[in-house]
Amino acid sequence: MGRFSGKSVVITGGSSGIGLAAARRIVEEGGAVLITGSNAARLESAREQLPALHILVNDASKPEAAQALAEEAGRLFGTIDAVFLNAGVGAGAPLGHLTPDIYRQLMDINVGGPLFGTQALAPIVCDGGSILITASIAKDKGMQASALYSATKGAVRSLVRGFARELAPRRIRVNALSPGPIETDFFNRLGLPEEHASMVTQQIAAGNPLGRMGTAEEAAAVATFLLSDEASYVTGSDYYVDGGDAQL
Template identity: 45%
Template sequence: MENSQKLAGKVALVTGGTTGIGLATAQRFVAEGAYVFITGRRQAELDAALQLLGPSAFGVRGDVSNLADLDHLFAVIKEQKGHLDVVFANAGIAEFLPLEAVTEAHYDKQFDINVKGTVFTVQKALPLLPDGAAIIVMASIVASKGTESSSIYSATKAAIRSLARTWTTDLRARRIRVNAISPGPIETPGLNNVAGTPEQAKQFKAQMVTGVPMGRLGEADEIAKAVVFLASDDSSYVTGVELFVDGGMAQV
């Protein structure tokens, strides 16, 4: 991995950093010179990710929808490093049901993890962030597309995109930049899990690719590189945006 040290000396947090886009971004952050805290709900995945990331990373097990877990996370970061320069509020889930099948549990689970988790991750990080810090929140092209059976998931991502706009104005006196990143379909373990059996996953992905002008799924590292841009001084005059990294899927 090329090493331009765009985040040299920075301290970063990646929630949901054990697999997929979160792990790929944590790897990029480390390669760019940052010290990275990652979170995940499962200890085995957390341990495996830390093995991969090496000595410039530290893992804290927890669920972003649990405020006590978040308090513990930020207490650990404060004790170990004293501050944070970059927050990537990435943790999230995607579950799909047609409107007539939506249940209260389906609604609550996704809004708790995706929206409540993002809100309180960012809020509780604020005391540790210096002026001029960078916050990146994980939105999605589903906030802009009316994809079948994704109404609740899509609504959570639309909420996150809206939060980025408002927080940009809330935090402007501190020059904290807040941006949303919106991936298209990305080859990750999560994408395979959504689809069911390996054969169903193959069909699901083939169907998705038909809607992507670039004719392929994205790679997790392609999102990670865009997050590095938003986390670094390369984007010093960029705030409040939604950066689409989607092969053109929501653009044409």
């Protein structure tokens, strides 16, 4: 019997990276999973890897998409045991190059996504369930050209505290996951040339206390702990998966 046997879980931003790694672990441990993403081809690719997955094209940056997701999750599962609000974007710009479009893009998906996602999905989360939202160590560090991105992840941390308090009467736990440097397709999706992306990741790894990048699977291991009943006395917390980057 796995930790998720007989349980249903919704994961936004689940077509790649940490979201997909978490979906894989949950399916392997007996759970039913609905993943979302804005790219239909990547979602289909994820389902080819894990045929048991349910998929839904759903843009987390649009407030109305949250209600559509809740309706689909309700149709599939009735009620759900856990939610992993992982969809986000890491774009940014230095002072002098920030635009209203960049502001809207980052705020709409990184803040609006978990805000409206929690609001829409909480009513169908079972009492005693779990909600996990992806933040980032960027909220704790001053990083070049990342002030706005860091601010959105700081907002996520505050949302988690507020939601955890509001949902405590239903014993629904709300926590944050703060990844550090994780090996995903992040740089490729930013359009960086492969050689440049490789140089950046080497520099990041060299500066990390553990001397390497983390893996999506390592982040997913912490995520699935927080989503599971093993974390039944954990709420309002922020778990770092960063090789000590924000701590040491």
